[in-house]
Amino acid sequence: MSVLIIERRGAVDWVTLNRPERLNALDENLTTALRGYFERLYRDEECRVVVLRGAGRGFCAGADLASDLTREVQEDGIGAAMRVQRGIRDIMVAMRRCPQPIVTLLHGAAVGGGFVLALASDIRIAATGTRMNAAFIKIGLGGCDVGVSYLLPRLIGGSASHELLLTGRDLYADRALRLGLVSEVVAEEALAASAAPYVEAMLATAPLALAMTKEVLDINLDAPSFAAALALEDRNQALLSQGDDFREGVAAFRAKRTPEFRGR
Numbered sequence: 001m002s003v004l005i006i007e008r009r010g011a012v013d014w015v016t017l018n019r020p021e022r023l024n025a026l027d028e029n030l031t032t033a034l035r036g037y038f039e040r041l042y043r044d045e046e047c048r049v050v051v052l053r054g055a056g057r058g059f060c061a062g063a064d065l066a067s068d069l070t071r072e073v074q075e076d077g078i079g080a081a082m083r084v085q086r087g088i089r090d091i092m093v094a095m096r097r098c099p100q101p102i103v104t105l106l107h108g109a110a111v112g113g114g115f116v117l118a119l120a121s122d123i124r125i126a127a128t129g130t131r132m133n134a135a136f137i138k139i140g141l142g143g144c145d146v147g148v149s150y151l152l153p154r155l156i157g158g159s160a161s162h163e164l165l166l167t168g169r170d171l172y173a174d175r176a177l178r179l180g181l182v183s184e185v186v187a188e189e190a191l192a193a194s195a196a197p198y199v200e201a202m203l204a205t206a207p208l209a210l211a212m213t214k215e216v217l218d219i220n221l222d223a224p225s226f227a228a229a230l231a232l233e234d235r236n237q238a239l240l241s242q243g244d245d246f247r248e249g250v251a252a253f254r255a256k257r258t259p260e261f262r263g264r
Contacts, residue, residue, distance in 0.1 A: 004033035005055075011048040012199055013100075020056025025064035026113050031087050034117075038094035045263070048210065049202050050098075051195050052121060053105040054114075062112020062135065063088065088113055089146040095120040096218055099211035103198055105191045106130045106173075106182070112145075119151040122214065123198055124181060126173040127188035138168040154221055156181050206245035207263035212236045 005016040015037065017024035024030070041047060054060050063070065072080040095102060095117070104118050107127035115132045118124050134152070137143035143165035153161040156179040164171055173185045186194045202210055216232055223229035240246055244264040252259035
């Protein structure tokens with residue numbers, strides 16, 4: 001069976017990590033499959049939204065410490081360690097670069113690299129009892145790995161990020177909701193259905209407008225000034241205002257009907 005199941009439903013990809021016997025831990029096969037999938041999305045105009053989830057008892061237990069990846073890091077020197085490191089971190093790079101918003105459904109364990117997969121998503125929904133952590137520091141590595149030191153403070157702030165990254169302590173769904181890290185906490189059996197309102201709302205937007213909104217949000221997290229952020233927003237709005245979808249949106253608003261966007 002494939003370690004990564006991709007099911008396209010209309011314009012939505014439902015992507016399932018499929019190593020349930022290892023809590024979907026990241027070995028070389030799953031790492032390669034995830035990286036390749038998200039890199040291909042940059043040129044995929046048919047897919048508009050991604051829903052990411054894990055099979056079995058948990059979302060993702062991070063790096064598989066029993067896999068050949070760990071052996072390479074420990075036995076083959078710094079060059080091998082950098083290859084493995086970059087192979088995993090490039091998944092997060094591709095997730096942030098792809099134009100499709102990513103909704104991630106969390107349950108059970110979402111720890112280590114699995115935690116950072118969630119952080120690299122755009123919207124997170126957690127099942128009751130979901131456990132998250134950046135446990136790297138508990139196994140002799142630094143607490144900052146594969147993008148967590150960049151992503152986490154921008155989502156929950158510096159104070160809580162220092163606490164979690166310096167200690168590796170667990171973050172449960174209820175506190176994650178209070179911190180604003182997840183949008184909702186739902187019963188595990190309702191997790192898949194909980195994505196529907198978000199997906200439907202995004203599919204109701206103009207395709208290019210949705211993709212450019214994700215792009216601007218990501219870039220402006222690091223905007224050097226308010227003026228720089230405004231300049232990028234101005235550029236995107238001016239571009240989008242020349243498209244057929246904007247004309248259709250205005251016409252639909254005036255006619256009090258639902259717009260029919262065509263991605264132009």
